[in-house]
Amino acid sequence: MKPTFQAAFKQQKKAYAVLHIFLILFLISLLAPLWCNDKPLVIHYQNNHYFPLLKDYYETQFGGDFETPADYLDPYIHQNITSNGNWAIYLPNPYNDRTLNDFDAVPNPAPPSKQHWLGTDDVGHDVLARLVYGFRNSVLFALVLTFFATALGIFFGAIQGFFGGKVDLIIQRLSEIWGGLPELYLLIILTSFFTPSLILLLILLTLFSWMGLADYVRAEFLKNRQQDYVMAARSMGVSSWRIMWRHILPNSLTPVLAFLPFRISGAVLALTSLDFLGLGIPNNRAGLGNLLAQGKDNLDAWWITLPTFIVLTVMLLLLVIIGEGVRQSLDVHRQA
Numbered sequence: 001m002k003p004t005f006q007a008a009f010k011q012q013k014k015a016y017a018v019l020h021i022f023l024i025l026f027l028i029s030l031l032a033p034l035w036c037n038d039k040p041l042v043i044h045y046q047n048n049h050y051f052p053l054l055k056d057y058y059e060t061q062f063g064g065d066f067e068t069p070a071d072y073l074d075p076y077i078h079q080n081i082t083s084n085g086n087w088a089i090y091l092p093n094p095y096n097d098r099t100l101n102d103f104d105a106v107p108n109p110a111p112p113s114k115q116h117w118l119g120t121d122d123v124g125h126d127v128l129a130r131l132v133y134g135f136r137n138s139v140l141f142a143l144v145l146t147f148f149a150t151a152l153g154i155f156f157g158a159i160q161g162f163f164g165g166k167v168d169l170i171i172q173r174l175s176e177i178w179g180g181l182p183e184l185y186l187l188i189i190l191t192s193f194f195t196p197s198l199i200l201l202l203i204l205l206t207l208f209s210w211m212g213l214a215d216y217v218r219a220e221f222l223k224n225r226q227q228d229y230v231m232a233a234r235s236m237g238v239s240s241w242r243i244m245w246r247h248i249l250p251n252s253l254t255p256v257l258a259f260l261p262f263r264i265s266g267a268v269l270a271l272t273s274l275d276f277l278g279l280g281i282p283n284n285r286a287g288l289g290n291l292l293a294q295g296k297d298n299l300d301a302w303w304i305t306l307p308t309f310i311v312l313t314v315m316l317l318l319l320v321i322i323g324e325g326v327r328q329s330l331d332v333h334r335q336a
Helices: 003-011 013-030 075-081 127-163 165-179 183-193 199-207 211-224 229-236 240-249 254-274 288-297 302-335
Strands: 041-046 048-050 087-089
Touching: 003 013, 003 165, 003 302, 013 127, 013 302, 075 087, 075 240, 127 199, 127 240, 127 254, 127 288, 127 302, 165 183, 165 199, 183 199, 199 211, 199 254, 211 240, 211 254, 229 240, 229 302, 254 288, 254 302, 288 302
Parallel strands: none
Antiparallel strands: 041 048, 041 087
16 A cells, blocks of 8 residues: 555654644744744833734824834833833843844844844844745745745646647747746846836746746646546546546656655745845845845954855755655655
8 A cells, every 4th residue: 555645744743744844844934923033022101001912003102202002122111011000021132033122232233142142234133033924934935935836847847748730839948938038138128117026026936947847847738638537537538627637637746746845945045136136125124145245344243144055955955854754755665
């Protein structure tokens, strides 16, 4: 009896353990607003309770002078909410990826200290917060890009492989022409007309990322469309689209699953590279490439470059190990 993919993957103990490590790190990054935020968890002020994570409050509610959102790093506000019977529960790292502490005494970029565990960048953002949120943004972007690019690759590859003939020839020639376009130049041109954003980047990368996978899906469909179960379905009058998606596709997913982790790591690298060039995540959002660019501009600020390099290396290493485990699991599944 052939083992299922899940059972075969569990036998790859290293990859299985690494998958859990990656999921734990990703979960920690998703929960970053609950432990890496410039707003206290709860405030008890003058017999009232406030929850800044859920609602914005003006500083006048805590003894301030202006009708502006409260800056909980302001020493005056901090003293008001932590003295005279008042109290506040601050999060372990009281900074998020966009926090600028105007009350820091050390010029930016500041080295690691009790206030900033990994120091600050040249703008004044907390490096630890930027790393955590940058990790989250990179993984989320890579997952979304991989999903849409994989869906397009499966769609076009399935059509080419199932119908063949002129349909295959026309799509193949058009994809070769499209793939020959300079992707980076197109991105530079588009960003000169539109404000750089993750949506624009996602659309452009999706339009170029599906072609590699489509070739593998096409080959699987070309092979499987001649199988007996396909011929039987044709003789029973089953529609071509139903045969493609209900019968051939489940038996053609081996290359999709095998390359999935590598496509995710490739998407992370693409976002980091474009972010490094200033074409990726906007500067008001955390990005690993932006941190690397700041490290290049501030070679003496090792606390910017070194942690970013470690985070990026560990992330890609975990994805590669998972990918190798998936590939070996598929081989075991076929040979069992």
